[in-house]
Amino acid sequence: MRKVAVIGVGMTKFGELWNSSLRSLTIEAGIKALNDAGIGGEEVDAIYTGCMSGDMFVKQGHIASLIADYGGMLPVPSTRVEAACASGGLALRQGFMAIASGMADIVVVGGVEKMTDSLGSQTTGYLALAADQEWEAFNGATFPSLYALMARRHMHEYGTTEEQLGLVAVKNHHNGSLNPNAHFQFDVSLEKVMNSSLVADPLRLFHCSPVSDGAACVILASEEKAKELSEDPVWIIGSGQASAAIGLYDREDICTIDSTVNAARAAYKMAGVTPKDIDFAEVHDCFTINEIISSEDLGFFKKGEGGKAVEEGLTSLDGEIPINPSGGLKAKGHPVGATGVAQAVEAVIQLRGKAGKRQVKDAEIGLTHNIGGSGGTAVIHIFSR
Ligand code: COA
Numbered sequence: 001m002r003k004v005a006v007i008g009v010g011m012t013k014f015g016e017l018w019n020s021s022l023r024s025l026t027i028e029a030g031i032k033a034l035n036d037a038g039i040g041g042e043e044v045d046a047i048y049t050g051c052m053s054g055d056m057f058v059k060q061g062h063i064a065s066l067i068a069d070y071g072g073m074l075p076v077p078s079t080r081v082e083a084a085c086a087s088g089g090l091a092l093r094q095g096f097m098a099i100a101s102g103m104a105d106i107v108v109v110g111g112v113e114k115m116t117d118s119l120g121s122q123t124t125g126y127l128a129l130a131a132d133q134e135w136e137a138f139n140g141a142t143f144p145s146l147y148a149l150m151a152r153r154h155m156h157e158y159g160t161t162e163e164q165l166g167l168v169a170v171k172n173h174h175n176g177s178l179n180p181n182a183h184f185q186f187d188v189s190l191e192k193v194m195n196s197s198l199v200a201d202p203l204r205l206f207h208c209s210p211v212s213d214g215a216a217c218v219i220l221a222s223e224e225k226a227k228e229l230s231e232d233p234v235w236i237i238g239s240g241q242a243s244a245a246i247g248l249y250d251r252e253d254i255c256t257i258d259s260t261v262n263a264a265r266a267a268y269k270m271a272g273v274t275p276k277d278i279d280f281a282e283v284h285d286c287f288t289i290n291e292i293i294s295s296e297d298l299g300f301f302k303k304g305e306g307g308k309a310v311e312e313g314l315t316s317l318d319g320e321i322p323i324n325p326s327g328g329l330k331a332k333g334h335p336v337g338a339t340g341v342a343q344a345v346e347a348v349i350q351l352r353g354k355a356g357k358r359q360v361k362d363a364e365i366g367l368t369h370n371i372g373g374s375g376g377t378a379v380i381h382i383f384s385r
């Protein structure tokens with residue numbers, strides 16, 4: 001297997017971007033990443049783009065060739081990748097495999113979603129298409145309600161508190177306030193989180209990631225090309241993907257996400273590292289309970305101790321294992337197809353030492369964790385300087 005490097009990154013601001021379209025966001029992130037890598041589109045061998053539902057959110061299908069065309073990269077082979085909210089992470093894994101296998105030397109990996117053009121109720125319905133239609137969505141379940149069930153169970157089993165769920169939001173909003181690309185760039189108090197409106201008991205507004213527009217892009221290169229083109233390549237040293245039951249009703253334990261456990265095992269093995277070697281992680285906090293559950297499933301804390309870890313500050317920017325220095329999905333925003341790629345953008349910026357006020361000190365190894373739906377898919381990557 002060949003070594004794979006990231007030699008360029010770029011992203012749009014995340015948020016409600018009324019003046020941008022699906023294609024303009026994608027191209028903006030792509031141009032930034034190509035410029036950062038110092039290459040032109042003519043050097044690209046393949047394009048992979050994560051997009052959960054351009055078809056539903058803006059009624060645009062077949063986005064793969066649209067992107068190659070509007071990116072000025074025809075006739076480069078272009079592929080759209082879909083795995084719900086893990087679409088971006090999975091696109092990154094496809095690009096990684098194309099280079100590792102020797103089929104490509106330079107690959108563009110993009111992620112995009114334009115979610116705010118539809119009504120809130122429509123958006124919730126489109127997102128719920130990634131749940132089990134016959135047993136969950138048909139009966140009215142939405143993603144806030146599915147994660148609410150996981151939260152209640154975790155509280156029951158391990159004594160996790162509503163305050164601990166809230167402290168994840170407080171931490172991630174603080175990190176987001178330091179990120180000029182974040183959807184929400186303001187601090188929140190625990191009191192404000194605890195008094196925000198109830199969405200699905202026990203989850204309140206500030207326990208949820210927002211509905212966002214945005215795009216992100218990374219440029220991958222083989223070792224030979226990376227050495228030729230880049231002074232500060234960041235290496236992808238581990239990649240893991242796993243599947244789990246799509247429906248909560250079909251799982252042995254809803255306080256753990258098996259796909260995360262299995263994808264993490266594969267990624268740690270490939271990278272030859274353990275959770276203790278990770279200096280920071282971008283974790284899929286679509287709802288704050290997911291950051292707590294996932295920080296346990298990734299091996300950072302024992303099962304049941306994720307909530308306590310947040311309370312003790314272990315996951316803060318200056319903590320033992322900073323989680324979501326970018327602000328996470330909660331504050332940076334969650335344009336679903338873009339999220340997995342934006343996590344990789346943050347990992348590279350951190351490892352280059354260019355994250356400014358949200359820089360994790362002495363960061364050498366970072367991890368990204370991207371989940372589809374309530375955990376049917378998990379994709380994990382490990383990056384090193
Ligand atoms: N956190 C904090 N503030 C939020 C927010 C969030 N997640 N979502 C919206 N807001 C704010 C808006 O900025 C707006 O503030 P303003 O009045 O100061 O301008 C206000 O709340 C109302 O916004 P609106 O868009 O009308 O909210 P909404 O009630 O329609 O949607 C949620 C709120 C939580 C239902 C929506 O953000 C949501 O569905 N989130 C989850 C998305 C999801 O499921 N993703 C997939 C995960 S698997």
